[in-house]
Amino acid sequence: MQGGSRVRSPNLSLVLRQLRDQGPRSRARLATDLGLTRSAASTLVAELEELGLVRTAGVERGGVGRPGSLVEIDGRAVCGIGAEINVNHVSTIALDLSGQVVAEHRLALDAHRLTADEVLDKLAELVRRTDADVRTVGATPVGLTVGVAGLLDSAREVLAVGPNLGWRDVPVGAGLRARLGAAYPLGVENEGNLAAIAEAVPGDATRQDILVIFGEVGVGGGIVAGGRLLRGHQGYAGEFGHMIVEPGGRRCGCGRVGCWETVAGLRALLDAAADPDDPVRDPALSLDDRIAEINRRADLGDTRTRAALDQVAGWIGVGAALLTNALNPAAIVLSGYFAGLGQQLRPLIEEQLQAGVLAPYSGGTRVEFSTLGFTAAVRGGAAVALEAVFDDPTLVAPRAALVGGTR
Amino acid sequence: MQGGSRVRSPNLSLVLRQLRDQGPRSRARLATDLGLTRSAASTLVAELEELGLVRTAGVERGGVGRPGSLVEIDGRAVCGIGAEINVNHVSTIALDLSGQVVAEHRLALDAHRLTADEVLDKLAELVRRTDADVRTVGATPVGLTVGVAGLLDSAREVLAVGPNLGWRDVPVGAGLRARLGAAYPLGVENEGNLAAIAEAVPGDATRQDILVIFGEVGVGGGIVAGGRLLRGHQGYAGEFGHMIVEPGGRRCGCGRVGCWETVAGLRALLDAAADPDDPVRDPALSLDDRIAEINRRADLGDTRTRAALDQVAGWIGVGAALLTNALNPAAIVLSGYFAGLGQQLRPLIEEQLQAGVLAPYSGGTRVEFSTLGFTAAVRGGAAVALEAVFDDPTLVAPRAALVGGTR
Numbered sequence: 001m002q003g004g005s006r007v008r009s010p011n012l013s014l015v016l017r018q019l020r021d022q023g024p025r026s027r028a029r030l031a032t033d034l035g036l037t038r039s040a041a042s043t044l045v046a047e048l049e050e051l052g053l054v055r056t057a058g059v060e061r062g063g064v065g066r067p068g069s070l071v072e073i074d075g076r077a078v079c080g081i082g083a084e085i086n087v088n089h090v091s092t093i094a095l096d097l098s099g100q101v102v103a104e105h106r107l108a109l110d111a112h113r114l115t116a117d118e119v120l121d122k123l124a125e126l127v128r129r130t131d132a133d134v135r136t137v138g139a140t141p142v143g144l145t146v147g148v149a150g151l152l153d154s155a156r157e158v159l160a161v162g163p164n165l166g167w168r169d170v171p172v173g174a175g176l177r178a179r180l181g182a183a184y185p186l187g188v189e190n191e192g193n194l195a196a197i198a199e200a201v202p203g204d205a206t207r208q209d210i211l212v213i214f215g216e217v218g219v220g221g222g223i224v225a226g227g228r229l230l231r232g233h234q235g236y237a238g239e240f241g242h243m244i245v246e247p248g249g250r251r252c253g254c255g256r257v258g259c260w261e262t263v264a265g266l267r268a269l270l271d272a273a274a275d276p277d278d279p280v281r282d283p284a285l286s287l288d289d290r291i292a293e294i295n296r297r298a299d300l301g302d303t304r305t306r307a308a309l310d311q312v313a314g315w316i317g318v319g320a321a322l323l324t325n326a327l328n329p330a331a332i333v334l335s336g337y338f339a340g341l342g343q344q345l346r347p348l349i350e351e352q353l354q355a356g357v358l359a360p361y362s363g364g365t366r367v368e369f370s371t372l373g374f375t376a377a378v379r380g381g382a383a384v385a386l387e388a389v390f391d392d393p394t395l396v397a398p399r400a401a402l403v404g405g406t407r
Numbered sequence: 408m409q410g411g412s413r414v415r416s417p418n419l420s421l422v423l424r425q426l427r428d429q430g431p432r433s434r435a436r437l438a439t440d441l442g443l444t445r446s447a448a449s450t451l452v453a454e455l456e457e458l459g460l461v462r463t464a465g466v467e468r469g470g471v472g473r474p475g476s477l478v479e480i481d482g483r484a485v486c487g488i489g490a491e492i493n494v495n496h497v498s499t500i501a502l503d504l505s506g507q508v509v510a511e512h513r514l515a516l517d518a519h520r521l522t523a524d525e526v527l528d529k530l531a532e533l534v535r536r537t538d539a540d541v542r543t544v545g546a547t548p549v550g551l552t553v554g555v556a557g558l559l560d561s562a563r564e565v566l567a568v569g570p571n572l573g574w575r576d577v578p579v580g581a582g583l584r585a586r587l588g589a590a591y592p593l594g595v596e597n598e599g600n601l602a603a604i605a606e607a608v609p610g611d612a613t614r615q616d617i618l619v620i621f622g623e624v625g626v627g628g629g630i631v632a633g634g635r636l637l638r639g640h641q642g643y644a645g646e647f648g649h650m651i652v653e654p655g656g657r658r659c660g661c662g663r664v665g666c667w668e669t670v671a672g673l674r675a676l677l678d679a680a681a682d683p684d685d686p687v688r689d690p691a692l693s694l695d696d697r698i699a700e701i702n703r704r705a706d707l708g709d710t711r712t713r714a715a716l717d718q719v720a721g722w723i724g725v726g727a728a729l730l731t732n733a734l735n736p737a738a739i740v741l742s743g744y745f746a747g748l749g750q751q752l753r754p755l756i757e758e759q760l761q762a763g764v765l766a767p768y769s770g771g772t773r774v775e776f777s778t779l780g781f782t783a784a785v786r787g788g789a790a791v792a793l794e795a796v797f798d799d800p801t802l803v804a805p806r807a808a809l810v811g812g813t814r
Contacts, residue, residue: 010418010421010441011418014417034417035417035799036417151765151766151767160767223733223734225637228633230734231735232616232734232735232736232770233616233736233737233770233771233772234766234770234771235735236765236770237733237734237735238733239764239765239766240733242732242764242765243732243733244652244725244728245651246654247653247725254765256762318651318654321651322650322651322729325647325650326630326644326647326650326733326734327630327637327644327733328638328639328641328642328643328644328646329639329640355663356649356651356663357649358558358643358646358649358661359643359646363640363641364640364641365640392442
């Protein structure tokens with residue numbers, strides 16, 4: 001174990017991350033980038049090749065000196081699995097090390113009509129199916145991260161309060177471990193945090209310091225700083241919906257008064273946009289269809305719809321400005337129903353941001369809308385599972401049996 | 408440069424940080440901690456010894472196996488210098504690599520009666536004196552970080568707006584470089600950010616995820632996440648005082664309405680606590696003395712003073728709760744005038760935090776009061792300057808000339 005030939009995992013990790021974040025490059029370039037000797041960089045690349053995590057791919061163009069062969073991430077050896085428990089569905093995704101989708105499953109259900117145990121049973125079944133898919137293509141699953149909505153006690157992996165699911169003190173981590181065994185690490189994470197990490201695309205410098213704000217009936221989200229999720233002391237960061245923005249305002253589902261979600265959440269929009277018997281307020285219809293109808297009315301210039309959108313956009317902007325004063329992110333990425341109505345909401349959100357942020361030009365903070373839709377949380381879960389490999393590539397067993405094989 | 412014997416700086420950095428954050432330990436323990444081979448750890452320690460950054464100190468107790476000699480940071484070889492430009496004074500401090508104060512200077516002035524150039528002249532003179540002090544004890548200054556209050560364009564190191572100083576578009580970085588030459592790196596940073604990093608004591612696990620909120624007439628601060636300063640996209644993070652907490656409330660100096668500092672800043676307290684001709688509102692008297700008088704009145708049970716403190720404490724708590732919902736820090740460290748009145752303010756701040764935070768027990772976020780007083784920003788500046796050495800210890804020239812010398 002203490003033999004002189006074992007290469008250090010901190011440097012293996014640096015090399016693997018550099019290839020992910022900065023793209024394919026030669027061994028010489030890696031050495032320069034990371035302050036390593038050239039021979040050290042070559043040794044590290046060789047070890048990562050042996051682990052099946054990188055491969056040689058083409059020749060460097062346009063560099064100074066002799067052309068070197070390029071090294072790139074080889075995604076195929078390992079996969080991270082992300083899963084999500086939602087009031088309307090359970091779902092999974094498997095992403096390989098280069099972020100490609102290897103498998104995806106989704107099962108509609110109504111969590112209110114099932115016990116927590118029944119929901120966990122169904123999710124475990126989807127994970128088993130996803131795991132089998134991953135092994136079918138010759139890859140190894142390295143971890144599973146499950147997203148849940150609500151207040152998660154992350155030390156115990158217990159969902160303390162899941163208001164939309166109607167769950168209290170459900171041991172999600174232990175429940176899934178009992179069903180799935182311990183073939184690889186399993187983590188439980190707030191859904192907003194996972195959605196946030198999914199938006200922080202590796203290698204995209206404009207997406208490494210972002211706020212992701214997710215709007216449904218509740219409003220939540222996550223903070224990514226320097227490409228890393230900011231979880232907070234006990235994992236409760238990102239509860240944006242319960243920032244009090246209107247003292248003495250409306251009562252929130254949480255019992256407080258004036259929470260941001262009472263004025264920026266889906267219910268605030270629907271209450272203002274339509275009468276109670278209007279189909280856009282019918283929870284039995286698909287949210288996508290109801291959002292499409294609101295877009296249609298707004299495009300036709302319907303006064304009530306436009307006024308409702310303007311009112312909600314103003315409040316979204318108030319909260320966004322408040323968070324921008326505190327955090328000065330490169331971008332605020334609006335997700336959930338906000339994304340579906342992005343074109344309608346953008347002008348007034350940007351106006352409020354300009355008005356409410358002290359720094360000139362809103363501190364450069366851009367307003368963006370998510371394009372990941374409902375897959376954001378599972379994608380983030382898979383990315384978190386893969387982080388373990390980027391942290392310590394030696395977690396992956398050497399591919400001795402596969403050398404010279406079919407891959 | 409590419410010789411095989413050069414040891415990698417990423418691992419040198421890891422070893423040096425480990426000794427700073429986790430305290431003295433044996434080479435074997437360092438190897439285990441960092442996933443290095445034992446021989447690699449010994450080589451790295453030898454290189455750091457040659458650079459004068461670590462030394463052998465005593466023998467490990469209570470470990471398993473043979474006792475090993477302990478390695479610890481040797482602070483004496485290098486110093487970071489922190490400086491601050493304030494409306495009432497300019498000041499500097501030099502801290503060695505283990506955080507000990509080597510020199511400290513402070514010059515009272517009235518920035519409103521001087522030009523920006525005159526203020527920079529005086530600060531440059533203090534820096535020269537501090538630099539000389541550092542060299543007198545045989546250490547090498549490795550960097551200077553200057554804190555300024557206001558909106559700093561960090562890319563250009565220009566203070567865009569310094570409301571208290573009355574400065575606009577002052578090129579602080581270029582101005583000091585012209586005066587001081589380029590003997591070592593010079594940085595300019597928002598004062599609130601520097602105060603924040605000063606509170607994040609290395610090695611204190613309870614102080615690595617904190618919000619620091621600084622209260623004078625203005626309210627600002629900084630965010631430390633995972634021991635690192637969160638500067639934001641353009642360096643404007645931490646403008647807490649301009650979060651709008653009372654829509655339709657009082658007009659702020661920034662032109663907006665309802666900013667947090669209009670209800671939590673020093674002026675809000677003084678307006679409520681005393682008539683205009685009361686000495687506690689006389690800006691010609693020292694703030695420390697005025698705070699002492701308010702404490703005295705509160706302790707005597709003066710109704711008006713206590714009501715003013717309660718009102719301000721409630722608003723401090725409202726903003727603290729809002730930030731805690733977003734960030735869930737381990738602690739909120741209150742600094743500036745908040746610290747001077749900590750005993751009076753604490754109960755209502757904690758009550759508001761409990762009431763306003765969604766997570767149970769305020770998400771574990773503690774309310775603390777700074778003990779650094781006016782030295783917070785300069786201490787943070789020196790710490791930032793020293794970070795360059797922790798990032799790359801090879802920046803320090805080998806101490807060949809001193810080997811076998813008096814040190």
